[in-house]
Amino acid sequence: MIVFCALAFASVAAVLLALRAGSLGASWADVLAALGGDASTTATAVIRELRLPRAVAAFASGALLALSGALMQVLLRNPLADPYVLGVSGGAAVGALSALLVGLSPWIVDASAFAGALAAMLLVFGLSRGDGSWTQSRLLLTGVIVASGCGAVVVFMLVMTTDTRVQSMLFWLTGDVSGASRPWPALAVLALGLAVILPFARDLNVLSRGELSARALGVRTRGLRAMVYVLASLLTAVAVTLVGLVGFVGLIVPHLVRLAMGNDQRILLPAAALAGGTLLVLADTAARTVVAPIQLPVGVLTAMIGVPVFLFLLVRHPR
């Protein structure tokens, strides 16, 4: 409980920090005034119209990715699984880049990314349960193959593009919060996702003990796994639609939380969501301030933080 309060406090603090920090100086008074509804000065207008949506987008997508990653790890019983392992990201990338290639508006890029993610999800789901059985190795293999196929298409599109559109494509591929203008639906999806899965959190604990044990303990594993798969894919689709392919949040955060608080999904899932959101808000704030006026794609920063942390954990906790 204490840890939850600390995490909730940290996420609020991170958002407040994100609202204040930036090339245009703002005081804490400006932040509070802006949150109170005041948009009369330049500072409060910037906070309300630029920084707030951006901070909310970062929080929502970080939380979605961390939650989805935690779910994928239980579903595949593989600690190295992340939200992208089953091809959702590849589908989204193909969708988004096709729209960017044609030069469509940001709104259509989002819609196209979401459609691509759903198409990849349905493809993997359909293929992996082709013979009625539904083993996780088959699921994993199908997902990885679909993802690598999408990767090839992405490279093909990058090579065929010669003008400045390449840069916006690369930004999308590494993850970028600056284009996120409508973050509130993602926050609603996050709340909805938690509400759907938390009643089944203890069943997930049992499932992580193995399929057979779980069934012997009365868990309807087939339905539960299908639900987890669809939910995790949808959460990922919403997140990548909002901010592109931000890496490592979905892999690192569940591991960090697991190391700190154990593997009880009833605690792990909400804690991972809070921690993932906090991390991405901080990373995005750093991405737009450390080398200002240049804005880094946030995915670069999460990977720069994530890779060494993950390697450190792997070395320190040998199986």
Add this chain to the structure above:
Amino acid sequence: MSATPPPLLEAEALGVTVAGREICRDVSVRLQPGERLVVLGANGAGKTTLLHTLAGLREARRGEVRVRDRALAQWSEAELARVRGVLPQRQPDWFSATVMETALVGRHPHLGRWAWESAEDARIATEALARLGLGHMAGRNILSLSGGERQRLAIASLLAQQPALYLLDEPLSHLDLHYQVAVLEHFSALARDGAGVVMVLHDLNLAARFADQVVLLDGRGGVVAGLAEAVLQADVLSDAFGHPLRRHVIDGHVTFLLQ
């Protein structure tokens, strides 16, 4: 209390196939509270498949399994899990967890959707751990346990489930002699208190000591089932295991030795 209780487990004319191969045909089993049934057979004869069918984890090809006079199909998963417990042959561990958390998993069927484990659940799990000699390592990470300790933990988790019908798939694997006997004696004690126990064993001499009934699979679809004394005969066992055996009585215990 003169009325006999319904049989805990009953199967009639059960036929089980796996991947098109017939494991057994026409098996009939009737287990009353207090009885211990041992499933014997050579490697690949289908002991695990039969056990899973009896547990309701797999469909029977023919026939029907009933628990307390009700067909398995009429039980809800959660309801069945409060009455019958299964010890799987292997306990894969992918994620770290403490020994205590793992034992508490056995309480799952007894808890409501939103309920957390109570002090009473913790007491039951602690008692089960102590019973298997794991009381002092409740806080240990399961990934650091030895094979025998993991097996004992799996048994403790099953005891915490407190079913009336136990289905054990090779409960003695990885256990040293002391724990082999202790585990079998504990399940026998549970049977004396009204539980039913079905177990897959490999050791014929332990089977002879701890079985009331025996189901022997010959690996070709044939089954010999009945009271332990009737099935555990040298010629029957020699045929099933493909090696000549001789039956001795040593210190009053039926013992089979290689010929």
